Amino acid sequence: MNVAIIIAGGSGHRMGQDIPKQFITVHDKPILIYTLEGFQRHPMIDAIEVVCIDGWQDMVSAYARQFGIDKLKWIVTGGKTGQESIRNGVFNLEDKCSPDDIAIIHDGIRPLVDEFVLTDVIRKACEYGNAVTSMPYNEQIFIINESDPSTTRQYIPRETLRRVATPQAYQFSKLDWAYHEAFEKEIGIYGSAYTNTMMVELGETLHFAAGSDKNIKLTTKDDLELFKGYLAREE
Numbered sequence: 001m002n003v004a005i006i007i008a009g010g011s012g013h014r015m016g017q018d019i020p021k022q023f024i025t026v027h028d029k030p031i032l033i034y035t036l037e038g039f040q041r042h043p044m045i046d047a048i049e050v051v052c053i054d055g056w057q058d059m060v061s062a063y064a065r066q067f068g069i070d071k072l073k074w075i076v077t078g079g080k081t082g083q084e085s086i087r088n089g090v091f092n093l094e095d096k097c098s099p100d101d102i103a104i105i106h107d108g109i110r111p112l113v114d115e116f117v118l119t120d121v122i123r124k125a126c127e128y129g130n131a132v133t134s135m136p137y138n139e140q141i142f143i144i145n146e147s148d149p150s151t152t153r154q155y156i157p158r159e160t161l162r163r164v165a166t167p168q169a170y171q172f173s174k175l176d177w178a179y180h181e182a183f184e185k186e187i188g189i190y191g192s193a194y195t196n197t198m199m200v201e202l203g204e205t206l207h208f209a210a211g212s213d214k215n216i217k218l219t220t221k222d223d224l225e226l227f228k229g230y231l232a233r234e235e
Contacts, residue, residue, distance in 0.1 A: 001046045001101045002122055003093060003172075004039045004071075008032050008060070008108030009053045009078025009085035020053050021218060022108045026228060029067065031218060032060070034111035036069045039104075042115060044122050049074040050108070051089040083189045083198065087179045099173035102126060105195055106167040109218040112230055118167055120210040125169035128207040132168045132196050135211035137161040162208060164196055165215055178202055 008022045022032040032050075039045045048071045052060050057075045064072045076092045078085035086105060093103065102125050106113065117133055124131035141161065142152040170178075178199055182188050188198030199206060218224055 001097065002044050002104060003097060003101060004045050004048045004104045004106060004167075005086065005089040005093075006032075006035060006039070006048060006050045006106055006108050007078070007082065007085055007089070008056075009051050009082070010109070020056065021224075022053075023056065023059065024224070026224070026231065030063055031111050031227075032108045033063055033067045033069070035106070035108050035113070036064070036072065037067070038111070038113045038115075038118070039106070040069050040071050042118050044119060045071060045104070047074075048072045049076060049089055049093065051076045051078045051085045053078050081189070083182075083193055083195075086195055087183060090176055090179050093172065094176060097172040099171070101172040102169050103172050103175050104167050104169045107165075107217060110166060110215055111218070111227065112212075112214045112216060113167060114212045114214060117210050117212050117215060121167050121169045124207055124209045125171065129171045129174055130169065130199065130204070131207050131209040132164045133166060133211045133215070134162040134164045134208040135213065137163050163211075164208075165211060165217070168196055169209075170195070170199075174204075178204070 010020060023030050036048060039048055050060050050072060052075055054077050060075050074092060076088050079088050102122055121131045121133055137158050140158060141156040143154040145151045145153060181202060182198050188201035196206060214230060216223060216226060218227055
């Protein structure tokens with residue numbers, strides 16, 4: 001079984017709206033539903049779990065019924081941080097998933113995940129035990145001088161870099177072990193940590209899967225306008 005864990009636990013203050021950004025509507029449809037529709041349509045996804053900001057669980061259920069997201073099986077309350085939210089979603093599946101099942105973690109505010117991206121991350125996770133969506137890094141990266149932060153004498157060759165996003169997919173037994181281990185030992189759970197960075201801090205080797213520049217994360221108002229532009233182009 002392939003289970004999608006959709007993280008929709010953020011408040012989205014940077015979007016400057018009165019409601020969480022995953023519930024902002026575009027063409028009378030919440031952003032979260034655009035995301036869920038990509039997983040609903042994909043033939044390799046068997047079930048969906050949404051980890052939701054507290055107080056919005058009934059809204060998620062109502063929207064799912066309205067827009068025909070019948071693969072949605074569980075709605076879980078998010079935590080205070082992104083890592084706590086993912087942990088809550090993983091732990092909720094402990095009596096629902098078998099060890100060899102694949103759990104696909106995805107941000108609820110990435111509504112444009114392509115079918116080929118989702119297919120590739122699942123297939124590679126089935127083969128290697130994990131997979132992370134990735135893309136080449138096309139900008140130059142320089143390291144600031146500690147003695148003078150306005151200057152630099154060192155750079156990182158961009159050929160050695162990959163930028164990683166969601167979806168990410170993991171064999172469930174390994175994912176469940178990792179979140180127990182990380183929270184018990186306080187490894188890889190603070191700041192901007194995510195499942196992929198936590199796994200590396202726990203000593204795991206990650207495998208790259210296909211990515212897409214269209215797979216944008218809606219964080220600011222400019223991102224929202226870009227999303228609307230993609231929709232207009234597709235129409």
